[in-house]
Amino acid sequence: MKPRPRSVLSLDVGRRRIGLAGCDPLGIAVRPLQALRRQRFGDDLEQIRRLCHERRVEGLVVGLPLDAEGRLTDQAVHSQRYGIRLARALMLPLAWVNEHSSSWAAGERFGLHGDRSGRLDSAAAALLLEQWLNDGPEPEPVATADPASGSVSGDEGSW
DSSP, X not given: OOOOOOOEEEEEEOSSEEEEEEXXXXXXXXXXXXXXXXXXXXXXXXXXXXXXXXXXXXXXXXXXXXXXXSOOOHHHHHHHHHHHHHHHHHTOOXXXXXXXXXXXXXXXXXXXXXXXXXXXXXXXXXXXXXXXXXXXXXXXXXXXXXXXXXXXXXXTTOO
């Protein structure tokens, strides 16, 4: 089911960079934004908070790199923890998107294979946002935004 249109920030969470993309309040135009070089969580948070304020963001979409069978990978667990921690700090609802092969698809679509500048990461975030705009799910408050059947705390293991 398509989610309600709104300004959303999409994140492709990596260990070194976070790819970012945003859409307009009508959910029509998706635009890759400058990737964020990872630092301490507090530093990341301040940069993302500023971006959310400028763009009047009403929700977050975070990619989870699931394996071919749809199970959480180690990186998906890291992305999940980071997304929950970020959504709690920003007090924004959160939606998850399976980002299996999104970097490969972004590299193909935008000719960015091997890019280390962050453009590939943000292109992948843009594809995640397009997928979310087409398929949902509707972002939920972080207390109920757990994509797995078990409960996962949001703070351990993310920096």
